[in-house]
Amino acid sequence: MIPADAELLPGAIAGLVALSLAVAILATAWPRQAHRIGLLGALAVTAWVLGLSALFLNAGPDPEAAATRVALGGWEAPLGLMLHLDGLSMTLLVLTAVVGLATSLYSLGYVHDRIERRQFWPLWLWLWAGLNMLFLSGDAFNLYITLEVVSLSAVALVAFTGTAAAVSGAVRYLLVNILGSLSFLMGVVLLFGEHGVLDLVLLEARTEAGPTERMAAVLMTAGLMLKAALFPLHVWLAPAHGSAPAPVSAVLSGLVVTGSFYLILRLWMGVFAPLATPAFGILVGMLGVAALVWGSLQALRAGRLKSIVAYSTVAQFGYLLVAFPLMLVDPGAWRVVVFFAVVHALAKASVFLAAGTLQHAAGHDRLADLGDVLRARPRTVFALGLAGVSLMGLPFTGGFIAKYLLLEAGLGTVLAGSVIGVLWVLAIAGGGLLAAAYILRMVAPTFHRGREDAGETVSPWMDWVPLGLATIAALAGLAGTLTLNTLALTPGAP
Amino acid sequence: MNGLLVLFDLVLLAGIVGVAWRCLASTDLFRAVVLFITFGLLLALAWVRLEAPDIALAEAAIGAGITGALLLVTLERLRSIMAERHTGRPHTPPPDPTGPHALLRALHDPPPERRTFLPALTFALVVGGLLVTALWHQPQSTGLEPVVDAHMDVSGVDHPITAVLLNFRAYDTFLELAIVLIALLGAWSLGRHDLIPARPAPGPILPGTLRLLVPVAIVTGVYVLWAGSHAPGGAFQAGAILGAAGILLVLARPRQLPMAPGAPLRLGLTGGVALFLLVGLYGLVAGHGFLGYAEAWAYPLIILIEVAATLSIALALVALFVAGRPTGDDA
Numbered sequence: 001m002i003p004a005d006a007e008l009l010p011g012a013i014a015g016l017v018a019l020s021l022a023v024a025i026l027a028t029a030w031p032r033q034a035h036r037i038g039l040l041g042a043l044a045v046t047a048w049v050l051g052l053s054a055l056f057l058n059a060g061p062d063p064e065a066a067a068t069r070v071a072l073g074g075w076e077a078p079l080g081l082m083l084h085l086d087g088l089s090m091t092l093l094v095l096t097a098v099v100g101l102a103t104s105l106y107s108l109g110y111v112h113d114r115i116e117r118r119q120f121w122p123l124w125l126w127l128w129a130g131l132n133m134l135f136l137s138g139d140a141f142n143l144y145i146t147l148e149v150v151s152l153s154a155v156a157l158v159a160f161t162g163t164a165a166a167v168s169g170a171v172r173y174l175l176v177n178i179l180g181s182l183s184f185l186m187g188v189v190l191l192f193g194e195h196g197v198l199d200l201v202l203l204e205a206r207t208e209a210g211p212t213e214r215m216a217a218v219l220m221t222a223g224l225m226l227k228a229a230l231f232p233l234h235v236w237l238a239p240a241h242g243s244a245p246a247p248v249s250a251v252l253s254g255l256v257v258t259g260s261f262y263l264i265l266r267l268w269m270g271v272f273a274p275l276a277t278p279a280f281g282i283l284v285g286m287l288g289v290a291a292l293v294w295g296s297l298q299a300l301r302a303g304r305l306k307s308i309v310a311y312s313t314v315a316q317f318g319y320l321l322v323a324f325p326l327m328l329v330d331p332g333a334w335r336v337v338v339f340f341a342v343v344h345a346l347a348k349a350s351v352f353l354a355a356g357t358l359q360h361a362a363g364h365d366r367l368a369d370l371g372d373v374l375r376a377r378p379r380t381v382f383a384l385g386l387a388g389v390s391l392m393g394l395p396f397t398g399g400f401i402a403k404y405l406l407l408e409a410g411l412g413t414v415l416a417g418s419v420i421g422v423l424w425v426l427a428i429a430g431g432g433l434l435a436a437a438y439i440l441r442m443v444a445p446t447f448h449r450g451r452e453d454a455g456e457t458v459s460p461w462m463d464w465v466p467l468g469l470a471t472i473a474a475l476a477g478l479a480g481t482l483t484l485n486t487l488a489l490t491p492g493a494p
Numbered sequence: 495m496n497g498l499l500v501l502f503d504l505v506l507l508a509g510i511v512g513v514a515w516r517c518l519a520s521t522d523l524f525r526a527v528v529l530f531i532t533f534g535l536l537l538a539l540a541w542v543r544l545e546a547p548d549i550a551l552a553e554a555a556i557g558a559g560i561t562g563a564l565l566l567v568t569l570e571r572l573r574s575i576m577a578e579r580h581t582g583r584p585h586t587p588p589p590d591p592t593g594p595h596a597l598l599r600a601l602h603d604p605p606p607e608r609r610t611f612l613p614a615l616t617f618a619l620v621v622g623g624l625l626v627t628a629l630w631h632q633p634q635s636t637g638l639e640p641v642v643d644a645h646m647d648v649s650g651v652d653h654p655i656t657a658v659l660l661n662f663r664a665y666d667t668f669l670e671l672a673i674v675l676i677a678l679l680g681a682w683s684l685g686r687h688d689l690i691p692a693r694p695a696p697g698p699i700l701p702g703t704l705r706l707l708v709p710v711a712i713v714t715g716v717y718v719l720w721a722g723s724h725a726p727g728g729a730f731q732a733g734a735i736l737g738a739a740g741i742l743l744v745l746a747r748p749r750q751l752p753m754a755p756g757a758p759l760r761l762g763l764t765g766g767v768a769l770f771l772l773v774g775l776y777g778l779v780a781g782h783g784f785l786g787y788a789e790a791w792a793y794p795l796i797i798l799i800e801v802a803a804t805l806s807i808a809l810a811l812v813a814l815f816v817a818g819r820p821t822g823d824d825a
Contacts, residue, residue, distance in 0.1 A: 014784035018775055021672075025771060028675065029764040031823070072665045073777065073786035079641045080662050115824055119683035126676050133669070145669045152673060156680030167684070190628055196635045215628035 005058040010070045012052050013085050016093075017136060020045055020129035027122040034121035035108065041125060042104035045132070049097040056090050056489070063087065063491040069138060069201070077139070077199035084138025084200070087489035088338065092135045092262055095342050099254045099349045100128050102469045106353050107247045109459030110360070119160060120245075127153040127251065134259050140188045140198045143263065144181065151177040151227070154256050157248040158240050166243045173240040176226055180260075183223030187216035191271070204270040204492070217272045221264060228260035230321060231291030234314045238298070241310040246356020249306060253313045254349035258341050261320055269334060269493050281325035288321025289427045296434035300441065305355045305365040308438055309348070315431065316344050316391065319406065322427055326409045333409040335487040339480060340402035343390060346473035347399060350387040354380050354466035355442075361455035371445035372453035381446050383466035388439035390473045393432045401477040403432060503543060510536045523572075527565045534558025547726040548655045551718070555734035560811050563741055567690060567815060574691035650792025652724040659728065660796045664785045668770045670730075671803055675767060678810045687818035690748045704746050711739035719804050723793070729766075729800045733807025740812035754820040763813070766806030770799050 023041030027034040059066040067086035076082070104124070111120045130149035137143045155177060159170030192198055194212040207213050222233070229237035237257075241249050268276060295315030302308045323337040357380045359365040362373040374381055393403035407428055476483075513536060517529035534557040541550035642654050642662065649657035659667045715735035722728035744751060770785075773795055777786035787795050813820075 011778070014778055018771065018778065018784060021767075021771055022775075024672075025764055025768050028679065029760050029768060031760065070783070072784055073661065074783040075645075075662050075786075078638055079645060081665055118824070119679070123676070123679055123683060126672070126679070142663075142666055142669075145666055145673070148673055149669055149676065152676045152680065156676065156683055159680070160683050162684055186625070190625075190632075192637065193629070193632050193635055196637045211631045212628050215624055218624075 005055045006065060006068075009052075009055055009059060009068045009085070012048075012055055013068060013070050013083050013136060014072070016045070016048050016052060017083065017129075017133055019048055020125075020132045024122065024125040024129045027125050031118035031122060035111075035117050038104060038121040038125055039108065042101050042128075045128070046097040046101045049093050049132075052085075053090055053094055053486070056085065057486065060489050061485075063489045066489040067491045077202055078197040081137075081139040081142050082199055082201075083136045085136060086491060087487040088262070088266065088493070089135040090489070091338060091342060091483055091486050092258070093132060095258070095345055096128070096131050096135065096255055098472060099251065099345060099469070100131075102349065102353070102465050103247045103251055105461050106250075106356075106465040109461030109465075110245065110247055110356060112459070116160075120157070123153050123156050123160070124247070124251070127157065127256075131255055131259055135262065138200050140191060140200060140203065142198075144185050144188055147181055147184065147227070147260075147263075150256060150259060151181065154248075154252060158244040158252070160248065161245055163243075165239075169239040169243040172236050176236045180223040180226035183219045183226070187218075187220030187223070190216040190219070200266075200270055204273075207271050207274060209274045213272065213275060217267075217275050220267060221272075224260045224264045224267075228257050228264065228317065229314060230261075230317055231287050231294065231314065234291065234295070234317075237314060238302075238307055238310040241313065241352075242304065242306045246306075246353055246359065249310070249356070250349040250352035253310065253352055254345040257313065257317065258345050261317070261341060265334065265338070276328060278325070278328055281328040284321050285325040285424060288318045288324070289423070291315060291318030291321060292427055292431040292434070293318075296431065296438060299438040300434070303367055305358065305367055305370060305442060306352070308367070308442055309351050309355055312351075312391065312435065312438060313348060315435065316348070319344075319403075319428065319431060322424060322431075323406060323409070326406070326424065330409050333406075334493065335484050336402065336405040336409055338487055339483050340399075340406060342483060343399050343402045343473060343476050346469060346476055347387040347390040350383055350466050350469035350473055351391070353462075353469060354384040354387065357458055357462045357466060358384075360458055360462065363456065367442070367445070371448055372451045373455045374443070374446045375448075375450060376452040376454040378446075379463060379467055381443055383470040385439075385443050386467075387470040387473050388435075388442065390470070390476075392436045392439055399473075399477075401480045403428060405480075506536060506539055506543065510540060523569055527562065527569055530565065531558050531562035534562065548728070548731075551726055551731045552734075555731050555738070559738055560734050560741075560815075563738070563815060567817070570691050571817075648789050648792075650787065650789065650796055651722075653722065653726070655726070656722050656728055656796070660799060661787065661792060664770075664774075668767065668774070668785065671766050671770065671806065674807055674810050675763060678763065678813055681814055681817060682819035682823070685818050686824070687816055687820050690744070690816070695746075700746055704742055707742060708739050711735055711742075715739070715804070715808075719800060722800060723797065729803040730807060732800075732804045734811065736804065736808035737811030737815075740808060741815045744812065744816060751816065754822050756820070756822040756824070759809070759813075759820065759823065762809045763806055766799075766803035769802040773799060 019041075023037060023045065027037045027041070030037065056066055056068075059068075063086070067084075070083040070085075071077070071080055072083065073080055107120065107124065111117050127150060130146055130153060134143065134146040134150055137146050151174075155170050155174045158173055159167050188198070190212050191203060191207075194210070195203055195206045197203055197206070226233040241252050244252060292315050295311050295313075295318060299308045299311035299315060302311055320337055320341060323333060323340070327333045327337065355365065358370060358373055358377065361377060361380075362370055364370075390399035393399040407425060510533065513529055513533045517526050517533055520526040520529060534553060538550045538554035538558065541547070541553055638658075639654075642658060645662070646652070646654060646657060649661045651657050651660070715732045718727040718735060719729060719732035720727075722732070773787070774785040778784040780788065782788055
């Protein structure tokens with residue numbers, strides 16, 4: 001049974017790439033049926049990813065046996081390029097499938113105009129295919145191309161409503177993305193020039209702490225930080241994520257940003273691992289603390305519902321940076337970081353979807369005038385609150401488990417005798433308090449006395465999907481062990 | 495002879511840096527675009543000197559040619575919008591409020607302030623200096639050339655670049671084709687096509703030139719496509735040449751574009767990627783791996799993919815030049 005599963009894996013991996021591409025191409029070629037193709041495709045891709053994860057887990061528990069490399073066209077690296085599946089990419093593929101399916105169902109209700117539907121679905125399916133390919137890529141140059149597929153379709157989706165605010169947000173997002181991609185590409189070129197290979201595994205075996213690696217690390221990390229909107233390169237995020245249509249914001253904040261973060265993590269655990277010094281870790285951690293404080297304060301000041309959510313992404317990604325120095329002390333902490341990113345993506349996507357429902361009902365998203373709609377739509381507010389609770393990290397939610405594990409790793413640092421660890425623990429705990437403050441700000445008007453007005457009618461999809469996704473985010477804590485076990489199937493990682 | 499070449503290289507380098515500088519410093523957008531085209535051509539020469547004729551061709555055809563045409567037509571649209579705002583009288587039919595015009599308005603930000611100049615220059619110098627230092631330490635590397643050369647006999651083609659692009663790393667090329675398509679989808683999502691603000695040129699010169707040029711362009715495009723299997727050339731360059739011929743045809747009758755039927759247009763645009771995917775799936779089923787070919791079938795399949803890709807690229811480039819989705823596409 002087990003060897004059979006391991007034999008099926010390579011075909012299933014290539015099949016996932018082919019299936020996601022086929023869905024996107026079909027929707028592009030036949031836009032009249034794009035929403036139907038999209039829905040069927042979303043179901044098929046999700047089912048395929050779940051089947052793949054079952055195969056993958058069955059092939060364990062030895063990480064070397066489960067992690068699979070597929071030579072495309074039968075050409076092994078260094079000549080050809082390889083797809084690469086391990087615990088890290090499997091986890092993110094499942095996350096993408098869950099958020100992707102929820103977003104697709106939500107979009108059935110949200111994008112109802114015939115013309116808009118024809119434009120939305122192909123772009124969204126390309127974005128999803130791009131994300132799948134990004135997580136499966138094991139080649140430095142191919143990563144650049146998959147990043148471009150993701151960025152370009154994301155930019156087009158931001159601009160998709162065509163209003164002046166959306167278009168200028170999209171142009172800014174485009175310029176940032178191009179700068180980030182070029183910076184990444186320059187790093188790839190340097191690495192190729194030095195070592196003559198592009199495959200990540202081969203590169204990892206050849207890299208050492210030389211000047212080329214340092215320069216490449218700076219360029220690639222800076223480019224990806226720009227794309228992931230990590231502090232201080234985050235300024236573009238709020239206008240782009242805030243002005244995009246709700247399903248797009250959910251995907252951008254939940255998945256696209258996480259994709260860039262995934263790449264930073266993958267590079268620093270592999271190719272750039274020899275370069276990670278304590279001083280560098282502490283610098284990154286400081287940036288994280290600054291992001292936490294600054295993003296939270298902006299979220300507390302913002303006047304629009306979606307801006308609050310967008311700024312909270314900046315703050316929550318601070319946690320991921322804060323975890324960098326912890327990973328230097330306790331290398332195993334990276335799994336906790338990924339688990340945190342997964343819970344954040346689920347919760348953030350549902351918050352954005354809920355915010356989209358409220359915005360659609362009220363016709364705007366100015367927090368000050370949203371009270372009537374908030375009071376009349378308890379289901380959506382409950383979804384907002386439930387996902388918010390997970391973001392804050394209250395007990396029994398996925399967010400709680402993630403933050404608890406982060407704190408535990410941080411306390412390990414304190415016990416190891418590092419004074420800086422205390423600051424880290426304070427930042428993690430304080431960030432949770434700030435998150436509580438801005439999330440309560442969003443739902444507070446519900447509890448004021450006042451008029452109730454449900455506003456525009458919304459489709460049942462828009463009513464129920466945010467709640468469903470928020471429930472998954474809250475229950476993600478139950479899948480904590482499963483996720484950490486999946487992540488453990490990453491060969492070469494501690 | 496060698497001394498002369500060194501002199502040529504120095505002049506070329508100085509020219510590239512000088513033109514780039516003038517292009518960035520120019521406050522007149524038209525001049526900046528023309529300088530950008532010049533920059534692309536000089537860059538193509540530099541690629542020739544670096545013995546990379548494939549990249550030189552692509553840079554000249556796409557980097558300088560098609561991009562230049564796209565920038566010029568954008569500029570013309572921008573001008574017509576600004577003129578319309580100034581006089582209050584529309585030069586062109588009233589634009590779709592959500593159309594490409596919204597993009598142009600958003601692009602028209604005031605020029606950057608002078609005080610950003612010094613920090614930008616410092617940043618560029620520091621990054622440039624670090625890059626030069628890193629390159630200085632790099633060993634002379636042949637990259638993957640020996641590995642590719644060792645596999646040329648099973649690749650199905652005689653030109654190493656084509657072997658890499660369409661056989662060894664076909665997946666990358668597939669996704670690059672997809673990117674061209676996504677860019678077009680993005681442009682189309684912004685709104686419907688409206689007229690290019692170009693006056694039809696009176697007199698016999700333009701139609702006469704076109705009658706001579708378009709057949710030549712088609713023959714050249716097909717030749718470059720065909721040559722790709724054994725010499726520099728290939729789908730992207732050929733697509734750009736055919737696309738240029740299409741753009742010329744559009745410019746000849748800017749006010750009377752034929753109404754493009756939606757379904758065939760969509761099929762033509764996606765034909766390149768769709769065929770690529772089908773061939774890839776066949777490889778997966780037949781046991782050569784996704785995007786793999788049986789050795790005997792490699793050559794015909796590569797040519798087939800390249801032909802479809804060329805047509806799709808050419809169509810996409812013309813569609814990008816026309817901008818906005820054609821009316822027929824909404825049916």
